[in-house]
Amino acid sequence: MKPLYDLIIVGSGVLGTFHAYHALKKGLRVAIIEKDKMSKGATIQNFGQVVPSGMDSKWQTYGRESLAIYKEIQSQFDISIRQNGSVYLASNEEEIQLIEELSQINQSNNYPSQMLTKQECLDKYPGLRSDYVKAGLFFPEEVTVEPRTMIYRLQEFMIHKMGLKLITNTSIINCETTIKGVCLLSAANEEFLASKVIICNGNEFKNLFPILFRESDLEVSKLQMMQTKPQQNYKLDGSILTGLSIRRYEAFYECPSFKAIKAKENPDASEKKWGVHILFKQAADGSIILGDSHHYADAKNIDDLGFDLDMDIDHFMIQEAKKIIDLPNYEIQNRWYGMYSQCKTKDIFEHTIDENIHIITGIGGKGMTGSAGFSKENITKIFNT
Template identity: 20%
Template sequence: MCRVSDSSSSSDLIVVGAGIVGLAHAVAAVERGLSVTVVERDERAVGASVRNFGHACITAQTGEALRFAEQARDTWLDLGERAGFDVAECGTVVVARSAEELAALEELARHREVRLLTPGETRSAAPVSADGLHGGALLERDLRVDQRRAAGAIAEWLATRPGVRFHWSTPVLGVADGLVRTGRGELRGDHVVVCTGHDLDRILPDAADEAGMRRCVLQMLQLRAPGLRLDPALLTGTSMLRYPALARTEGARALRDRLREQRPELLAASVNHMLTQLPGGDLVVGDTHTYARTPEPWSSEEFDELLLAETRALLGRDDLAVVRRWQGVYASADGEFLRARLSPGLTAVAVTSGIGMTTAFGLAPAVLDS
């Protein structure tokens, strides 16, 4: 790769980070007729943009996140067609296995586009066990994205657009107003947007400190489930405690009280037990959450076993085999988004609530237009 400090390196916008949030800013810039340079320390995206569920949970967001998610939905569908990766309008099935969970879904259905399901309809929509099943709901607006292909496909498509350049395997050493210093030389542009997620403190530590940013570490599993077919994403009661439109219901508050007494291990691990299916048939299962500025470097086998046991009970199957285990990491701070205008030509942006896939393509246009 050639050095980047030459006269052709000037762009209207320089994006630091080629994950989904960075790529969303590049896409929004191209739509506005701007020239764009994207700088990425790795040779491809390997962080939160590929270590997730591939789930755009639109319906259960609130406020600004809901507006961003609705806008991002249209962009995902368009990009899937243009860049050649799978985006499925298959929705989300939320399973209710208690009276409190069913009450939460019924409350959500009063003010959102949600179709309540009987126990039989729930089992027709998702292969869950009938044991203790009270019903469910279909969140029809939600999407499923091929998360392990999407970022790479979007980058490949962007690279064919006029005025777009990528510098892969290029570490960023520092940023300033309209300037990016890399291990391969300097890049200059009218504006720099830093989209490095939980690693913002590596480049702009003061901005990360001011936001109170920490790293949220997730434990996730890939499970082989012979013969199982799951088109929609699948959420459970613990998901109702994390997605804001559900978490604010009386049913979810009652559920949290009951789990505090009967299943405290789920709350201690901050479990959001949900499933999606990869194109090859394996299930992506997660996830647990721990928070620290500098997390411990090892995983908890207890957390993995908890996820596996919950999945076996949910599906009523004992033949699930672990194929892969991994940790995901995303930025966490007060609020759902960090947008810090540090100088006229320098902005830091991060999704600080684990909903980057859901909202990035709505967030990025708002950042550029501001």
């Protein structure tokens, strides 16, 4: 019996879905198998900011490729992409120095960016507080997506226009190479056969290869986010990243002044304790998504992160956000947390069980920005095409 599929992806998040997308583009027969009714992990529990500007040089390359892929798909089918740019807002001289240095780095990388004066920032972003902002760095090519709908719209496009088979509510509990091909077994005792399998399991470490994950350097980050009620007669374009983001994002690690500036920070500050940096993004309904924080646990101790929201963290984030932008209202209609996996020592977790079974996870906070570009290269590598 020949395998029905050239490739099965286990996991329907953004990383798995884009692996499927690029395999379909190569004419392969592809299925995605998802344990839940729909994707519901980090792919939908995030800001929907596609910001290659925040990544180190390697991942900025993937992120820029992702921008092109998102825009190409959007030109054919509405997956909620809006090209409205990203801005980093500096609140003091140190942060100004860092955005100026990043601007120089991006000039040498031929990635468009524009320094904004204080007044230009105030003119461009309504409600931005004059006592906070000192300057800005704007990236016009960058886009936002609606995370609660983007992945489902993308999968709809792939099903109807590209021939994707999406199998949901199916938990895979075994995956092994046989003489027939790679055999997948579900909890309901269904068998699926493929020539190759890619496992993009996010932070699901208990069903497949649990010992491998338990002994890995993977960790899980829990991030708290909030959504205000819709803002009446108010528009905030693009992704708004602030001074704490400048002090946190990997792109700035490559700035000559970064290490010295980080060394001066107070290690006992609340933003350090809770891993907070303040981001704003307006959703399609006019509400503002606000956050976020970071708590970490090893993959084997994921349950230690708990299932509650820490209101002290939320109150601190609102307090800090109010110092940056005067929104018409800060009434919160939704609060949630997202969880993503990442590696302590590498930028992504890649493990080959054998030549036909590949595990790709631990992309961390780079998923929405980097997955499309990274997956394109990885599919080419796996299929030697």
